[in-house]
Amino acid sequence: MTQTLDPVSSGATGDVAVSSGATGDVAVRAGAGTPQQRVDAWLAAFETALAARDVEAAAGLFATDSFWRDLVAFTWNIKTVEGRDGIADMLWSRLGDTDPSGFRTTEEPTEADGVVSAWISFETAAGRGEGHLRLTEEGAWTLLTTLQELAGHEEGKGMRRPRGAEHGADPGRVTWSERREIEERELGHTVQPYVVIVGGGQGGIALGARMRQLGVPTLVLDKHDRPGDQWRKRYKSLCLHDPVWYDHLPYLPFPDNWPVFAPKDKIGDWLEMYTKVMEVPYWSKTTCTSASYDETSGEWTVEVVRDGEPITLRPRQLVLATGMSGKANIPSFPGMERFRGDQHHSSAHPGPDAYAGRKAVVIGANNSAHDICGALWEHGADVTMVQRSSTHIVKSDSLMELGLGDLYSERAVAAGMTTHKADLTFASLPYRIMHEFQIPVYDAIRERDRDFYDRLEKVGFDLDFGDDGSGLFMKYLRRGSGYYIDVGAAELVANGDVALAHGNVRELTETSVILEDGTELEADVVVYATGYGSMNGWAADLMGQEVADKVGKCWGLGSDTTKDPGPWEGEQRNMWKPTRQEGLWFHGGNLHQSRHYSLYLALQLKARYEGIPTPVYGLQEVHHLS
Numbered sequence: 001m002t003q004t005l006d007p008v009s010s011g012a013t014g015d016v017a018v019s020s021g022a023t024g025d026v027a028v029r030a031g032a033g034t035p036q037q038r039v040d041a042w043l044a045a046f047e048t049a050l051a052a053r054d055v056e057a058a059a060g061l062f063a064t065d066s067f068w069r070d071l072v073a074f075t076w077n078i079k080t081v082e083g084r085d086g087i088a089d090m091l092w093s094r095l096g097d098t099d100p101s102g103f104r105t106t107e108e109p110t111e112a113d114g115v116v117s118a119w120i121s122f123e124t125a126a127g128r129g130e131g132h133l134r135l136t137e138e139g140a141w142t143l144l145t146t147l148q149e150l151a152g153h154e155e156g157k158g159m160r161r162p163r164g165a166e167h168g169a170d171p172g173r174v175t176w177s178e179r180r181e182i183e184e185r186e187l188g189h190t191v192q193p194y195v196v197i198v199g200g201g202q203g204g205i206a207l208g209a210r211m212r213q214l215g216v217p218t219l220v221l222d223k224h225d226r227p228g229d230q231w232r233k234r235y236k237s238l239c240l241h242d243p244v245w246y247d248h249l250p251y252l253p254f255p256d257n258w259p260v261f262a263p264k265d266k267i268g269d270w271l272e273m274y275t276k277v278m279e280v281p282y283w284s285k286t287t288c289t290s291a292s293y294d295e296t297s298g299e300w301t302v303e304v305v306r307d308g309e310p311i312t313l314r315p316r317q318l319v320l321a322t323g324m325s326g327k328a329n330i331p332s333f334p335g336m337e338r339f340r341g342d343q344h345h346s347s348a349h350p351g352p353d354a355y356a357g358r359k360a361v362v363i364g365a366n367n368s369a370h371d372i373c374g375a376l377w378e379h380g381a382d383v384t385m386v387q388r389s390s391t392h393i394v395k396s397d398s399l400m401e402l403g404l405g406d407l408y409s410e411r412a413v414a415a416g417m418t419t420h421k422a423d424l425t426f427a428s429l430p431y432r433i434m435h436e437f438q439i440p441v442y443d444a445i446r447e448r449d450r451d452f453y454d455r456l457e458k459v460g461f462d463l464d465f466g467d468d469g470s471g472l473f474m475k476y477l478r479r480g481s482g483y484y485i486d487v488g489a490a491e492l493v494a495n496g497d498v499a500l501a502h503g504n505v506r507e508l509t510e511t512s513v514i515l516e517d518g519t520e521l522e523a524d525v526v527v528y529a530t531g532y533g534s535m536n537g538w539a540a541d542l543m544g545q546e547v548a549d550k551v552g553k554c555w556g557l558g559s560d561t562t563k564d565p566g567p568w569e570g571e572q573r574n575m576w577k578p579t580r581q582e583g584l585w586f587h588g589g590n591l592h593q594s595r596h597y598s599l600y601l602a603l604q605l606k607a608r609y610e611g612i613p614t615p616v617y618g619l620q621e622v623h624h625l626s
């Protein structure tokens, strides 16, 4: 997905002198001195104001248009506050408990286009944090603060790695594998997990690995026979659309010989290997059938069936990692029951082999529709794609070069970019202004691939670049749909090899699909590539509609663009953060998000496990139910 480092405007408006009532006058001439001096002066003034609990002075160090994005460090939430008033409100509520200190740069700040950028670290009462600061002449433009570890509960890694061997002679020695066997025997039976994660795809596995590292008894459950089956069972031509540099899991990056776009079975095998190597407690062949929360005891009753055996689990925290692209939207068209050919949702598509020489109609024009049309065409099917609304298409090469290249590429690695730094760089861009960074990238892509887009439009393909021209990644964050990263199938549409039809389906007959304008498409197979529903649909299935409505829609930013209704939320709804249902969490997204946000979710869960107070600032309102 798309990230760029170039700001379009600094919002610079001139020098500002900030007076700190509690600590005497501190003049922060943000425009004077080297980038290092300017950042040092700002951080010193900020720390002085915070230490004096002088909220007005601290907020005054920010520019009028400014953003403070906090990942758990101050807010025990994932929250962006905007402008001096928003910042002051958060600090009034959270400054005392957070007790931040020790703000310092971790490398030399840089300056570009009037914006000074700095990597910072700091401490809070609860732990250690890292962050990023962008300064203009008016003060702080963006500030990112993230909690990286809880003091006293650091992970056993690096200098703290476990010894493994217990040297010496011990007649009562219990070996590593014996200890693992005991753990496996007890967890979920005589020992209750503190956290149950329903869904053992990449999301559940990554979070499970982090929970294990943090020493929180956690169980990951999945319906499938083996970890990785989520990918193995998808259609056979599927490869990741995101490149390897974007896809690493926590702790264990892919090796240097890993393909740029991993085929789905290879990803499946990696997930299985990862689960084993990271010792993620994982129950395969286990379906969660229901869950209910007892407000008084603060405990969930989670009913599962493990390989035919019903088991009741009683965790205090329940995470749904059941897949953002997991709950299939299956349309209901008149006549579906009389259609004599094969018909299935894209998630159940078996692949093209059975359809050589057959007529295939694929309903939808996004990622899955394109992939499936391409594979069917390659196997000699006669394929028609039915497009109902516009789609954003971006060529994979262009995306890699112009979108991702600065952060996630071999070029970025060669320039010293680490996955951690790339993730934090991306996290440092507040969602409110992210589209401004994206629009120029997609303008450049449109120019570079003009001929391709012209040809697509010439065959009648309804193309868009997002409501505001901000392209793929904003569409992904806002609605999680409406795009295709072109790895070849769009060419087939552009050159007419895959036929294109438009409009809604009116009905199916025994042998065809009829569109609203009367167009009849003969079909031996109909694939409904009609997308996926909001993750709170999983909550409805397992806990009832009342709980689903209590937490509301998952995903989306409230951007008031197509399929992402306002009001503005500032962060993705319900993801990786406290919800309106105590003890219920949602985790998911692409591999990048699974990797990065699993840390913040894990730290929130660990803090609760250890009884560390976690007062949440700005628990989100529910504006939409699905």
Ligand SMILES: Cc1cc2nc3c(=O)[nH]c(=O)nc-3n(C[C@H](O)[C@H](O)[C@H](O)COP(=O)(O)OP(=O)(O)OC[C@H]3O[C@@H](n4cnc5c(N)ncnc54)[C@H](O)[C@@H]3O)c2cc1C
Pocket (backbone or CB within 6 Å): 198, 199, 200, 201, 202, 203, 204, 221, 222, 223, 224, 230, 231, 238, 239, 240, 241, 242, 243, 286, 287, 288, 289, 321, 322, 323, 324, 325, 326, 367, 368, 371, 587, 588, 589, 590, 591, 592
């Ligand atoms: C064409 C295509 C290309 C894609 N390309 C990429 C890409 O390049 N990069 C990327 O990151 N993503 C890509 N995706 C999206 C990918 O599907 C998701 O990112 C990924 O599957 C999300 O992982 P997850 O762990 O959140 O959910 P899933 O992989 O969907 O796993 C959820 C798991 O929950 C389990 N589950 C659900 N309900 C229950 C229950 N009641 N009890 C027990 N288990 C349950 C399911 O069995 C499933 O295994 C692509 C998708 C498609 C269709």
